[in-house]
Amino acid sequence: MGILSALFGRSKLKRPSREQFFVIATTAVSLSARTDLNVTNFAGVVFNPVESSFFAELQNEMDALLDAGQAAAGTKFEVKDDGFGTRWVILDDPDFEDLVTTIHIVGETITEHGFGDRLIAAVLRFDFEGKAAYWIYNIKRGKFYPLVLSGRSQRDNAAEMRLGALMEQEKVPVEPNLENWYALWGIPF
Amino acid sequence: MRQRSYGRDRELTFRMSFTILMLVFVYIAFMGLLFWAGVPWFFILILAVGMSVFQYYMSDRLVLMTTGAKEVTPEQEPRLHATIERLAAMADLPKPKKIAIMDTHVPNAFATGRNPQNAVIAVTRGLMSRLNAKEVEAVLAHELTHVKNRDVMVLTWASVIVIMAGFLMQMLFWMSLFGGFGGGGRGRDSGGGNAMLVMLAVYVGTIVIYFASQLLIMALSRYREFAADRGAAVITGAPMQLASALQKISNDMYRIPEKDLRQVEHANAFFIVNALKGGEVANLMSSHPPVEKRIERLMRMQRDMERGGF
Numbered sequence: 001m002g003i004l005s006a007l008f009g010r011s012k013l014k015r016p017s018r019e020q021f022f023v024i025a026t027t028a029v030s031l032s033a034r035t036d037l038n039v040t041n042f043a044g045v046v047f048n049p050v051e052s053s054f055f056a057e058l059q060n061e062m063d064a065l066l067d068a069g070q071a072a073a074g075t076k077f078e079v080k081d082d083g084f085g086t087r088w089v090i091l092d093d094p095d096f097e098d099l100v101t102t103i104h105i106v107g108e109t110i111t112e113h114g115f116g117d118r119l120i121a122a123v124l125r126f127d128f129e130g131k132a133a134y135w136i137y138n139i140k141r142g143k144f145y146p147l148v149l150s151g152r153s154q155r156d157n158a159a160e161m162r163l164g165a166l167m168e169q170e171k172v173p174v175e176p177n178l179e180n181w182y183a184l185w186g187i188p189f
Numbered sequence: 190m191r192q193r194s195y196g197r198d199r200e201l202t203f204r205m206s207f208t209i210l211m212l213v214f215v216y217i218a219f220m221g222l223l224f225w226a227g228v229p230w231f232f233i234l235i236l237a238v239g240m241s242v243f244q245y246y247m248s249d250r251l252v253l254m255t256t257g258a259k260e261v262t263p264e265q266e267p268r269l270h271a272t273i274e275r276l277a278a279m280a281d282l283p284k285p286k287k288i289a290i291m292d293t294h295v296p297n298a299f300a301t302g303r304n305p306q307n308a309v310i311a312v313t314r315g316l317m318s319r320l321n322a323k324e325v326e327a328v329l330a331h332e333l334t335h336v337k338n339r340d341v342m343v344l345t346w347a348s349v350i351v352i353m354a355g356f357l358m359q360m361l362f363w364m365s366l367f368g369g370f371g372g373g374g375r376g377r378d379s380g381g382g383n384a385m386l387v388m389l390a391v392y393v394g395t396i397v398i399y400f401a402s403q404l405l406i407m408a409l410s411r412y413r414e415f416a417a418d419r420g421a422a423v424i425t426g427a428p429m430q431l432a433s434a435l436q437k438i439s440n441d442m443y444r445i446p447e448k449d450l451r452q453v454e455h456a457n458a459f460f461i462v463n464a465l466k467g468g469e470v471a472n473l474m475s476s477h478p479p480v481e482k483r484i485e486r487l488m489r490m491q492r493d494m495e496r497g498g499f
Contacts, residue, residue, distance in 0.1 A: 006208075008202050009338040009416025011423040048279055050268045050426030052494045083268070085326045085425065113449035118276050118426060139429035140281045154264065179306070183263070186307050 011115035015144035018107060020173050021100075021122065024135070024144075027170045029097045037133075037166065042101045042125040042189040043107045045092045048118045049081075058113040062089070065109060066102070073098045086120065090189045099124070103124050107139070109180060117142070123187060128163055130166035131156070134187060153184060191312045198419060205412045209347075216350050219398045225389045228357070237353040245345045250292060256299075258289035258311040266290065269317070270310065270391055276330050280424050285310045295407045296320065296438045300332035301341055306335040324434035327425050334420025340413050347406050354399035361392050375466070410476040418483050421492065428487040428494070435487075439480040477478045 005012070013124075024163055028039050031166060066077040066089070074091040076162055091105050093099050103122045122137040134147040146163035150156040160181070168174050211336060223230035244251070253260070263270040272287060277284050285300075285308040294315035302308035310332050335341075365388070422428035 006337065006339045007343065008205050009334075009340075009413055010198075010202065010335070011416065011420035013423055021268075037220070048275075048426055050494070051429065052426075054494075055426075072494045077328075083322060084272050085276055085323060085427075118279075143391060145309065158416070173420065177283065180276045182284060183271065184275070184277065185267060 009085040016107065016111060016139045018104075018111075018139065020142040020144075021104070021107075021137055021139075023172055024124065025097060025100050027172055029172060031094045032083050036129050037163075039096050039125040039165060040125045040127055041092050041099075042090070043103055044088050044123045044187070044189055045103055046086050046088050046120045046123065046184065047110060047115075048085065049087045050115060054061050054113070055115065058110065058115060060074070061113075062106065062109045065105060069102055070109050073102075073110060075102045077102070082188060083112075084186070088188055092189075121184065123184065125187075125189060128159065129174070131159065131161055133159070135172075136184060136186070137180075138180065138182070139177060141175060141180065143180075144172050145175040145181045147181070148186075158182070172186065197311055198415075201278070201412055201419070205409065205416075206410065208405055208409045211346060212402065214349070214411070215398055215402050215405065219350060219354065219402075222391060222394045222398070223357075223460050226387050233353050233356055233360075235348050237356060240352055241345050245342070247424050248341055248345070251312070252290060252299070253287070253309060256291055256311065257308075258291045260287050260289045264326075264412035268428055269312070272322075274324055275331055275332050276424055278482050280330075280333050280420075281335055281419065282308075282333060285333075285336065290314060290317075293395045294318075298328050298332050300335040302310070302336065303341055304339070310336075320434050320437060323425075323427065323430045324437065326430035327421055327427065327434050328438075330424040331417045331431060333424065334417040336411070337420065338413065338416060343413070344406065344410060344431060346472045347409060349401045351399065354402065355393050358392075358399060361388070361395065362498060364388075365392075368474055407476055414477050415483065415486060418487060422487060422490050424486050428490040430485040432484045432491075435480050 019160045031037055031039060059121075063079070066075075066149040073095070074093060075098050078088075078090045078092075080088045080090060082088060091102050093118070103173055107116075107119060107122070110116060119139040121139055122130060124135045124137075126133045126135060128148060131148060131150075135144050136147050137144050144167060146160045146167060148156040148163060150159075164174055219482055220230060223233070252258070261269065266288070269290075273288060274284055281303050282372070287309040288300065288308060291297075291311055291313040293313050296315040296319045297313040298310070298316055300310050301307060308331065312325070316328065320328065367475040370426065418431060421431050425431070
């Protein structure tokens with residue numbers, strides 16, 4: 001947001017930047033050689049729904065698409081609202097490529113309906129040294145960052161820094177500002 | 190592909206530009222007056238800017254001190270932190286540096302800090318207990334929009350003139366008490382009566398400018414409240430949640446005894462709802478627009494949304 005927009009108090013949400021997301025598809029292949037970091041079956045998209053009938057319409061269409069995906073590629077899905085006013089589409093598929101594709105479809109559907117600025121993040125669950133770790137793709141900024149939880153409301157910052165370095169090694173675009181490594185509490189998978 | 194996002198509020202942008210322009214004129218008039226009268230304007234300017242810089246850089250700490258808000262960690266208030274982080278991600282803002290809670294049952298919230306990196310967001314216990322999760326989220330989004338719009342910066346710098354005029358008014362008052370306008374350069378070649386007239390003109394002019402700029406700043410502040418409401422609706426996608434929160438907060442405000450209100454006096458400028466009771470001039474002299482007007486605008490946004498117009 002420019003300084004003029006700030007001065008006049010205009011509010012506009014940033015549009016999604018999706019290009020960088022597909023880096024993840026190639027990364028997964030090179031990760032398969034590692035023992036300390038592994039992909040899992042779980043991923044999700046989190047967005048902030050709008051209280052309007054247009055959004056309800058979108059939700060119906062998305063459900064239909066995901067149903068079709070479940071039948072064709074076997075990608076299981078679930079839509080869940082969390083306690084923070086955001087909605088999750090949770091995906092479960094042993095095939096990593098299918099996961100990435102379905103995330104993309106969800107993002108596209110939302111964007112096509114004109115709600116692209118409601119997308120917050122795509123989240124992929126990994127196994128990092130036996131712990132649950134998440135790679136979070138901040139859709140607005142087009143950057144990844146790690147999230148490792150220890151306990152219910154604490155982050156394992158040390159593990160996150162290591163994972164971040166590792167992601168950089170894998171040529172993943174990592175968010176450079178640490179204050180933008182937002183936590184996502186209560187990831188439902 | 191259609192982007193269904195909020196258009197800007199042209200009327201608001203226009204009013205804001207007009208107010209800022211008027212404020213610039215008042216500044217110029219004030220400087221002209223001081224220059225004409227031979228008052229040491231430079232000294233006053235430096236002093237006022239100095240005070241503003243101090244206020245600007247200390248705003249987060251000062252407000253926390255005067256309101257008695259206590260910073261809370263994610264472990265103490267996981268929900269609050271989580272909600273703010275999600276909203277910040279949505280608004281593409283860094284996470285506020287401090288999140289604080291005020292231990293009062295007056296439902297309210299404020300944001301301060303000179304820039305998004307040093308932002309402070311504070312809510313009262315009353316806000317968290319009386320509002321539901323969605324409404325709290327809407328209020329937090331309103332505060333985050335203040336941060337995003339740099340309202341502390343805008344209002345601090347706009348207020349430099351008020352500080353200057355106020356300072357000059359006091360100076361003139363004391364000088365008139367002790368009977369001297371000092372060795373003002375103008376007094377020498379013309380008679381003493383002339384100097385008195387100049388001084389009177391400066392005095393009256395300063396008072397006029399003081400009130401004019403005060404009114405303009407109040408107007409600007411009200412427009413920025415509207416802008417923050419709009420921003421909150423954009424971030425949460427639910428204008429009516431904020432409307433309902435405002436309704437609850439403002440109703441409660443009238444039931445709270447005066448004593449509690451006085452405690453929160455200092456941080457008033459950035460509270461979501463004006464915590465002080467105003468008199469008849471409230472509308473013109475108030476830093477916050479009336480709640481009914483704010484709700485009316487939010488309802489208009491909701492209607493636009495349902496039409497797909499934004």
